[in-house]
Each structure stands twice: as C-alpha cells, then as structure tokens.
Amino acid sequence: MEILPGAREHLLGSNWNENGFEENPEIKIQVRGLTKVSEKGVSILNNVSVDIPKGIIMGVIGPSGSGKSTFLRSLNRLWEPSSNSVFLDGHDICDLDVLALRRKIGMLFQLPVLFEGTVADNVRYGPQLKGKKLSDNEVYKLLTLADLDSSFFNKSGGELSVGQAQRVALARTLANEPEVLLLDEPTSALDPISTQNIEDVLVKLKREQNMTIVMVSHSIKQIKRIADIVCLLVNGEIVEILKPDQLFESKHPMAQRFLELSS
Template sequence: MDSASHQQQQPSSQRANHAGVELITSPAFRLSDGEEDDEARELLLDVGGLLLAGDEDEATAAAGSGGPPKIRVRGLRRRAAGGGQEILRGVDLDVPRGVVVGVIGPSGSGKSTLLRALNRLWEPAAGAVLLDGDDICCLDVRALRRRVGMLFQQPAMFDGTSRTVAYNVRYGPQLRGKKLTDAEVQNLLSLADLDPAMASKPASELSVGQAQRVALARTLANEPEACPCTQPHLTCFVLLLDEPTSALDPISTQNIEDTLVRLKKTKGLTTVMVSHSVKQIQRIADLVCLLVAGEVVEVLPPSELSNARHPMARRFLELS
C-alpha cells in the first residue's frame, strides 16, 4: 500500500485505518462471530459489487462499444495529513469501459491513494472523479460502492461457528434484505473459478488463495442501486484491485489472473488494478498507467511499455 496508515499491534493481527474504514488484516484475515459489528458491515459494503445478470454476448459487445470512459479523473489531488507532502499532483486518467487498466510505479508514487479515491475511501474534490459521467461526490456512498467494488491485499472472511463460504458470499445482499439462492451462490463461485460444491465448506478451512476468490465472488454479489446503465449488470460495474495476488503462490495468482481476464471477455467487467509486478500487468492489462511521484507520466498499451519516455518510468521498468 502506498499511503501510510495508522497501525496498532494486536496479538495476531494488524489494524489499519483507511479513511475511517478499519480493516483487520492478518495472514488469514478472519472475522469471528463476536467481530460481526458495524465496522465489519461497512468493510463488506466497501468491497460490495453486484449480482450476475445478462447475456454474455451482449456484455462482450457492450464492453467493446467505445464511447465515454467508464471513469474519468481530472485534476485529482491529495496531500498527506496535516498539510504534508502532496501524494497526488493533479492526476488525469480515463478508464475505458470493459477493459483492464493496470497502475504501476515506484513505491510511494500514490497508486493505492489513487485507487481508493475511485470509490470514496477518501473524499476527492467535487468534479475530480466521474463515474458514467456523474460526479461520485454527488452519489450515495454505499450505492457507489455497490457499483465500484474493491478487493484488498488480504481477503476478509467471517469464519466463526456455521460461517461457510455461502454465508460469506451472501453477506452483503443479506444486509439489504436479499437472500441469494443456492444456485446464485454457486454461479458466483463458478465465476470466481471455484468449485460450486465449496459453498458448504467452512470459511476457516480456506487457503489464502481460495479466500481471495471467495472475496471476489462476494464482491460481485450485490446488485447496484440506481445504476444508469441499461446494459447487463457487470458492464455497469468497476472492480478495484489493490495488489490482490501479493500474498498468493504462483498457481493461485494465475487462477486470479485467468478469472479477471475471463470476466472482462465474457461479462464486460471494467477493472483497475494496482500491482508492483510489471509482468503481471503485461499479462492481463489492456492499458498501463505509469504513476511517478503522484503524477500520471505515461498511459500505454502493455506492448509499448518499453517505449516509455519519462526517465523515472524507464528506470522503474528496467529494474522490474
């Protein structure tokens, strides 16, 4: 993570405050029965997404239709707490609909800070971030996060008594009074490249790689509210990924990458992914945004990364 966050040591975990949203992270980020409180609910709304719907061919066509960008960022600025150093310095970026945009750059360049502005984990200036042409500052924040979901480095699982994979997938919709059917849960697990039979498996028995894919299924589990699009649901959705495979082994990493590429191709999903791995971005991204010292210095197709002109960008790529 690029931006500093307040951390307080706990017996077996770390607590990090992200713009008022407390995340409890550990090698296996678990939320037991007693921890199922308002903060946990807020976290799961932050990583909320939407339920699958629509025809795959229609989604694919919508993804390649061009038109206005899904997300438009203009003049985005962020300064460290207490009037300190400027983290983002007037970032401009367009995220086309139905593509994977990779964000890379040196540590401390503002990558995670940029990502968290896109669903208001910190509050950008009015007019700095538009979603489908609408200023996100004018949208209800919880409705926004059902249209712009986020997956963090460590997957968050409820794993107390009777807390199964299905319970975790159903959690977000259930907060709004919607009970997903067994078939809907299994469909979401399949989409996340998991065996549907895992629905009844206790969350405490998941590997980190499996938990990350369950978290992805849960991210896709909530329907958007007041979405202006008339296209199949996943074409309305944006998935934000902050180093989602940094704690995974190579096979689990490939499973996540394959899932993201398939979601883009078959469902028209728009994805913005922060990664320190240039090779990973080259494997799955359609566009690469190079962020250096809080500024977007290059936006290129992966095949043209070697042609980056900014000196720091070229240096970073040479050493990656």
Template sequence: MVVPHSPESDLDLESQGLLKSVQLDRIDSSAERYTGARIQVRNLNLVAESGQKILDGVSFEVQKGQILGLIGPSGSGKSTVLRALNRLWEPEKGAVQLDGVDITTLDVVKLRRRVGMLFQTAALFDGTVADNVRYGPSLQGKKLSPDEVDALLQKASLEPGIASKQALELSGGQAQRVSLARTLANSPDCLLLDEPTSALDPAATRKVEETVLKLRIELGITVVLVSHSVEQIRRIADDVCLLVKGKIVERGTPAELLNPQHPLSQQFLAGTLESGDE
C-alpha cells in the same frame, strides 16, 4: 452482450497463452445485470500534513469493459488513487465521475456496490463460504438461493462444492476468489483490485488473473488493477498508467511501457527508481 475491446487485444491475450485457458461460456442469464461503467478521473490532488504531495494532478479515463493497470514504485500513490474511486477517501481537489456522474453526488453505499473493491488480503469472516457470498445481498434484505451462490462461485472460478466449507480454512487463492464472488453478488459495474495477488503463489496468481480476464470478457466489467508487477500488467491489462511520486509520468499499452519515453519510467523498469511513502 457486446464487450468493448478490440479483436487485436484478444490476439495479444491468446499469444500470451491466457485467453485459451479462460472459459468463455456464460454461466447464466444473470450476467446481463453487469453493464460496466466508464470511469473519468480529473486532476486529483492530495497533500499530506507535512506538505508532501501524495497525488499531483492525476487524470485518466477507463472505458467500459477495459482493464487499466496502475503501476509504480511503493509510495507512488497507486492505492490512494484506487480508494478515491469508491470514496474511501475524497480528494481535496479534482473529481471522479462514473458514466459522467460525479460520484460525490451518489449515495456512498450504492456507489460501493457498483464499484466493488478487493484488497491484498481476503477479509472473510468466520462462517461458511456461502455465508460470506450471501453477505452483501443480505444487507439489502435478499437471501441468495444455493443455486445463486453456486453461480457466483463459478463466476469466480470456484467449484460449487466449496460453498459449504469454512471460509477461514481456505487457501489464500481460494479465499481471494471467494472475496471476489462476494463482491460479484452486488452486481458491480467496476472492480478495483489493490494488489490482489501479492500474497499468493504463482499458480494461485495465475488463477486470479484468468478469472479477472473471464469477468471482463463475459460480463463487460470495468477493472482498475494496482500492481507492483510489470509482468502481471503485461498479461492482463489493456492500458497502463505509471505513477511516480503522485504523478502519472507515462500512459500507454503494456507493450508501449516496455519502450518508455520518460526518464522516470526508464528508471522504474531498470529497478533503479527509489520508493516513496504510500
């Protein structure tokens, strides 16, 4: 499978010491099920009952296999945008398209299988790791074999031996990657990551970041990542949008973000921009 990203981006990753640590070997031929998807967001608007604009004309595009970072102060609308991409909320104005198709015309359950989402805290249920990974396919009448569960755990950078462990006894980093394996069981084309490492220590954060990079490289999955961390965005994103008070005030590569043109971008990077209400 050809993953649409430039050789230059590989060199940037390698210079940061991340690409070297990512194992690029394919796990099995089932990886071909993942095709990536192009996301187009056009003029999203949302106004609170108070009259405050939560989103104000948000537009952007994410190419297949690209990692887009959404960054900004608390209350800038980042998580709200993310929830619009798989219809956890629907905008008052504007549209979201997946490979050119308006997502409001798609079955919402099937859409959420194609566009998987991870939140800040892993929402595992009481049972084994394997039980959790099998959950999505079981709703479609399919029971994953032990080998299929192990392959999904490997995709999420976990050892197969963890399958029999109790999910609620895992560390935070392990639990977040089990959540990722459970999402991958639905063969998503896109992953939406809402501050997935905010509750993790630096080592666990690094492991999750490496796993996201591996999925992009091996499977071509499109990723939209919400983060408060400029450094995290620099490490793994191809492109970044800076949101302030519901508007995209700057877009470019992570390197370009370090030399922002917009005054609000400059304030954000200087740590002097006040947060709003998300």
C-alpha cells in the same frame, strides 16, 4: 464525454481497433485534477487526470509511495476525493450515496478478510444488506465465476488457503453486481497457480460481462499478461498511459528506471 488529448493519443493511437476496442470508447470513469496532500503537507496525488474506458483492464504501476493505492481508493470513496474530480458514467461520485457507489465499484484488497460463517454466508452478505437472499444456485454460480466449485459452499474461512479465500472475497464482491472492480495487488500474497486463477477470472469478467477493471500491481509480467492499458504513476502524477507492449518505450526517466529494475 470528451477524452483527454493525452489519453486519446495513448489509448487510441496504437492499433486500438486491432485489439477490439472502439475508436471512441465509452468512458466509464473520468478523473479530473485529483489532488491529495498529507497532513504533513506532502503531496500524494498531484492534479491526476485520466479517462478509463468501459470494459477494459487498466493496470496501474509505479514505484512504492507513488500514490497508486490512494488513487485506487479515491475511485470508490474509500478515500474521499474533492467534488468534481471523479466521475462515474458522467456523475460526480461525491453526489452519489456512498454505499450504492461501493456496490457499483467493488474493491478487492491484497489480503482477503472473510467474515465468520461459511463461504456461502460470505457470498450472501452484500445482497442480504439490501434485503435480498441469494438462492443456493445463485451462490454456486458466483463461486463458479470465481473459479471455485460447489465443495466450498459450506466450508469456513479457516479451512481455506489464502488463494481460495481471495477467490471467495472476489465472489462476495461480485455478488453485489459491480460495474467496476478495483484491485489493490490482489495476487501479491498468492502462489503462481492461485495467481493464474485470479488472472483468468479477471479476463473472463472483462470478456463476458464487459466489466471495467482497475488493478494496482508491482508485477510488470502480470500487467503485460492481462492489462489492456497501463497507467504509469510516479510521485503522485500520471506520467504516461501506454499499451502493455509499449511499456519499455516510456520516456519518463524514473518510470524507465522502475521498469528496468522490475523486469
């Protein structure tokens, strides 16, 4: 799959090999000319195009109202993009069964919402919809992957802190064996320790499962800690794609202002 010239310049031009990436990375998600206009005629996304390599963490940052969440939701059709604008492994996602797509591209939201029942019930939910019941051991493994021990197995959602509930929501998402994980400010409501726990899990998923992760965050420090590449979205347009240590080399005036105020 061809990489956009701009993406190639940003993704491959700055010591890409020194960080363990291939010179010609396999593209997991390809976005081409993604556009959205509100019912009132206001532009939300304007001709967005980007290549997202497999097995990386891409941070998405930008001012409030710049279209970050809409962009994220378009990748698994929580917002329905137009045909031929979002591709997964080269396939137009609009041609894929939406439930199958959302199993491949899981999403974690800002605030966790758990179903009634135990933690184990929550983790088993997705596979059960496909007629598969996870064994206790499989549930334990998923909890461990989300940095939760076996003591959480029979707890109810009401017994959990927000940070613990977020990790249960993550384990529930991972039970569907996604290839891509989308995160919309997943740690904004968490304390520093819970935030670090989630960040550690994300890095582990990337390293051990080669998972592709796209995360919207307002925290520049967080993005610099865990992201491999950073997408700067301003007024519905991707203005730059940089590596975390190049963020303050951004040449876009509004992006510069946002970064200065956020640092």
